[in-house]
Amino acid sequence: MLAKFAISVVQLYAGIFILSNALGDAVVVAESGSSGPTVPLVAGTVLMASAIAFQAWLSIAKPWARTPWAAEGARGRGARLPTAPSWTFAAAVLASLVDIAVSIALGFPAPVLSLLVLGIRLVTRHRELRRLGAGRGGTATLAGAPSRS
DSSP states (O other), rough: OHHHHHHHHHHHIIIIIIIIIHHHHHHHHTTTTOOSSHHHHHHHHHHHHHHHHHHHHHHHHHHSSSHHHHHHHHHHHHOOOOOOOOHHHHHHHHHHHHHHHHHHHSSSOOOOOHHHHHHHHHHHHHHHHHHHHHGGGTOOOOTTOOOOO
């Protein structure tokens, strides 16, 4: 997680201090009639996309050992939360695509459907966890979780 945070901070400052100048240069090149982006802009874009891909890989592969506080938290809670149903993924993707189309038509960002899907999923997740925890004095018993009796 620290590596992903560090990459995010570097990307933020690289975008502000390096790529903003490259974007300004690209505008000058475009106004002069030349075609194609400048080399720093292409290099910066490739590096930023590569860093985002590396962050995604870190999130999935988790190549380092667990930290002591993460291992303790996993032991203290029992099992992981259940995976969201497949309709959640489908709704999130579809809502994002519709929001992009609406944003293009309106000329400004309007993530209304994405926020609606997020709200619906948060409410249904809260209800599921509350229903699961109702039988044990408020502590959720998750599917496949070992009993701590």
